Amino acid sequence: MASLFAKATAPRAFGQASRLAMRQPFLRPQNASVSRRGLASHTEQPRLRLGSIAPNFQAQTTHGDLDFHKFIGDSWAVLFSHPADFTPVCTTELGAFAKLKDEFEKRNVKMIGLSANGLESHGKWIQDINEISKTNLQFPIIADAERKVAFLYDMVDQQDLDNIDEKGIAFTIRSVFVIDPSKKIRLTMMYPASTGRNTSEVLRVIDSLQTGDKKGVTTPIDWQVGDDVIVPPSVKTEDAKKKFGSVREVKPYLRYTTI
Ligand code: BEZ
Numbered sequence: 001m002a003s004l005f006a007k008a009t010a011p012r013a014f015g016q017a018s019r020l021a022m023r024q025p026f027l028r029p030q031n032a033s034v035s036r037r038g039l040a041s042h043t044e045q046p047r048l049r050l051g052s053i054a055p056n057f058q059a060q061t062t063h064g065d066l067d068f069h070k071f072i073g074d075s076w077a078v079l080f081s082h083p084a085d086f087t088p089v090c091t092t093e094l095g096a097f098a099k100l101k102d103e104f105e106k107r108n109v110k111m112i113g114l115s116a117n118g119l120e121s122h123g124k125w126i127q128d129i130n131e132i133s134k135t136n137l138q139f140p141i142i143a144d145a146e147r148k149v150a151f152l153y154d155m156v157d158q159q160d161l162d163n164i165d166e167k168g169i170a171f172t173i174r175s176v177f178v179i180d181p182s183k184k185i186r187l188t189m190m191y192p193a194s195t196g197r198n199t200s201e202v203l204r205v206i207d208s209l210q211t212g213d214k215k216g217v218t219t220p221i222d223w224q225v226g227d228d229v230i231v232p233p234s235v236k237t238e239d240a241k242k243k244f245g246s247v248r249e250v251k252p253y254l255r256y257t258t259i
Contacts, residue, residue: 048154050186054079054179055152061112061140062122068112069183071140076109076210077179078202081144081155083171085117085125089196093174094126094141095133096199107206109178111139116150116172119143147172157192176202178209215259216243231255 046055056069071077080097082090097104097111104111115122122141129137144150150172157173174191186209191197208219217229231240231247237255240247244257 045154046152048177048185048188050188051184053183054177054185056183057149057152059149060119060143062119062126062143063140066140071112072110072179072181072183074181076107076181076206077177078104078109078111078206079153079175079177079179080111080113080197081150081153081172081175082113082115083173083193085115085121086128089174089193090115091125091129091132093196093199094129094137095135098129098135098137098139099133100199100203101138103203107203107210109206112142113139114142114144114149114155114172116144116147118145144172153177155190157190178202178206180209180213211259217257217259220256228256228258231257 046052048055054068054072056067058065058067068079080093082093084090094113097113101111115125117125122143126137126141129135142149147156147170150156153175155172155175156170171193173193174195174197176187176189176191176197177185178187180186187205189197189202204224207225208223211225211229212218215229216232216235218232219229220227223229228248231237231244233253235243237247237249240255240257244259246257248256250256
């Protein structure tokens with residue numbers, strides 16, 4: 001299976017390593033050796049900008065081997081990473097995402113997690129997650145013990161390159177990528193290993209992106225479905241009135257409408 005990774009269509013994500021001075025005893029496993037593996041060099045890393053194509057990869061997952069772009073198909077996808085199996089914060093996060101299966105499905109979004117351990121470990125961990133969160137986790141989790149997908153997606157914190165596991169490889173952080181059906185990256189979020197994410201915010205941003213795509217509007221701070229939206233500066237007020245009915249102008253550059 002390891003050879004599957006050689007087929008990744010994005011540039012190879014492994015290159016020059018950083019010095020891994022172990023400065024953070026909080027996460028430093030005992031007997032960890034300092035390794036020079038891990039940090040992708042600047043030139044080898046694909047762009048992960050909003051609007052760029054999410055790099056494709058093949059990986060082992062708890063649902064079998066998959067090709068990431070084929071997995072996404074005509075859906076949206078949320079790819080989120082975790083530092084390691086059987087860690088407390090990650091366990092709460094996966095339980096929470098699992099419980100929101102219907103919400104993600106309603107929005108035509110496939111979830112896929114990533115954790116830097118092997119399949120056997122993932123399988124046992126899922127049993128724990130289901131027990132603790134009283135859920136039935138049904139999306140795949142990528143087995144990324146070698147951090148290949150993690151480096152491809154830059155899911156490693158520069159300062160946490162010091163945070164290495166027992167094999168001497170940097171821990172992954174908590175990244176979130178929202179990818180649309182054309183495989184474009186539409187949102188990235190990066191959280192440190194110490195901070196659990198907010199599932200409501202992931203859903204809220206998906207609602208905003210999908211609403212914007214369908215209606216040609218933007219959404220203000222803390223927007224939720226049903227709230228007024230913003231007419232973008234590129235749309236004239238008279239055109240917005242024709243399209244949406246009424247427009248409330250607070251300033252010439254800040255115009256709300258209801259959809
Ligand atoms: C966690 O709680 O998820 C965690 C703890 C230590 C290292 C990485 C993750």
